[in-house]
Amino acid sequence: MDEKEKIKIRQEILSHDRLTEVLHYDPITGIFTWKKQMMGRIKIGQRAGTINANGHRQIRLDRLTWMSHRLAWFYVHGVWPENEIDHRDLVKDNNAIVNLREATHVENCNNRRASPKTNKSGYKGVSLLRGRWHAQIKQKGKCYHLGYFDDPAEAHAVYVAASKRLHGDFGRTA
Numbered sequence: 001m002d003e004k005e006k007i008k009i010r011q012e013i014l015s016h017d018r019l020t021e022v023l024h025y026d027p028i029t030g031i032f033t034w035k036k037q038m039m040g041r042i043k044i045g046q047r048a049g050t051i052n053a054n055g056h057r058q059i060r061l062d063r064l065t066w067m068s069h070r071l072a073w074f075y076v077h078g079v080w081p082e083n084e085i086d087h088r089d090l091v092k093d094n095n096a097i098v099n100l101r102e103a104t105h106v107e108n109c110n111n112r113r114a115s116p117k118t119n120k121s122g123y124k125g126v127s128l129l130r131g132r133w134h135a136q137i138k139q140k141g142k143c144y145h146l147g148y149f150d151d152p153a154e155a156h157a158v159y160v161a162a163s164k165r166l167h168g169d170f171g172r173t174a
């Protein structure tokens with residue numbers, strides 16, 4: 001059974017009625033609070049969930065752990081998202097509904113910052129190769145060479161244009 005099948009089965013377990021019965025979601029702040037006292041130690045009005053190792057907030061409900069951003073989508077729209085949920089501002093605990101959007105895995109990956117550990121140029125999509133600045137971009141698993149440049153800012157400008165064309169709203173350029 002693949003991951004998508006497991007998620008579908010889990011989603012059938014939690015109904016929208018059950019979710020809204022036990023949790024309140026504020027779409028402006030993105031915060032869930034408990035409407036019912038659960039398991040003795042959870043109090044009504046208390047913020048629900050904890051931050052996991054990846055920085056996402058998760059909520060334990062009915063013996064299962066749920067990602068808060070997926071619960072927020074379900075709470076507001078009444079249906080589970082078909083794909084992943086992307087945080088527009090990259091803040092993994094900002095679950096305000098305006099910050100969330102449905103995305104494919106590739107779109108979600110496109111909305112990432114450049115890795116500061118491996119990026120020597122300071123620009124996303126630009127690396128030093130054979131003494132010149134090399135611009136490249138990925139689309140659907142394929143890497144596209146955009147050219148060699150003397151200036152990293154010039155290489156980045158080419159990357160930005162390609163990102164807008166290929167990645168649209170999901171293209172993060174910084």
